[in-house]
Amino acid sequence: MKPELTIGTKHSIQITVTNKMFAQFEGELVHPVYSTAMMVYHMEWVSRQMILGVLDETEEGMGAEVKVKHLAPAKEGTILTLEATVVGIKKNFIITKVLIFSEDRIMGEGEVTQVIIPKSKIKTMID
Template identity: 30%
Template sequence: MKFIYNKGDMKTYEIEVNEQNFASFESGIVHKVLSTFSIGKSAEWVCRLFVIDMKENDEEGIGTFLQIKHHSAALEGEKVLFTGFFDKIEGNVIWCNFTAVVGNRLIATGITGQKILKKEKIESIFNKIIPNE
């Protein structure tokens, strides 16, 4: 792992709210706004941008935790800016904070954790849970 970031370093990612990220379940659309689970996906991505730069060729990142506090709705067609803030490294876990905003309106805040492991270690972990045929 490359130790190239300091606390407070930032990455950004922007999405436009559309039907693909509405609050919907098997029963249909609940609200035509950005869903909490879509916030989670974008939050993981903006923080993964640090992982992409930090991992070596024989390493990969894997999510370990995600905390989201949803503050306000983002409506269809609005552009949501996600900003990831590098916080710290504990062992091989990268901690990041994130915000999601539409203009000056705070949509969400939270924390992500992504662990950097050797690719062969990840494969070994997955192989242990695959049932024998």
């Protein structure tokens, strides 16, 4: 891993809630709002974007842990900003704190831990 990633590095993305992001199980709608599963997906995505530029070509990142608090519902059409901040770098583990907000309202928060490992090791783990 290249040394450019440091504590305090930030990255953000914006998404607009669509009906494909609604809370549902096995295709059955539960609530017509942004689901916790999609929140986790987007938390991992904004955190992954943090590491893409620092991976050596022989490395890859894998999710290791996600902690999430879903604090408020978001209806279809709501624009959400997800902001990830690096709060920990321990050997090959990168920890980001993620805030999800709409305008000035916090919709969710949590942490994503990723581990940077050689692609060859991943291959042996999944083959």
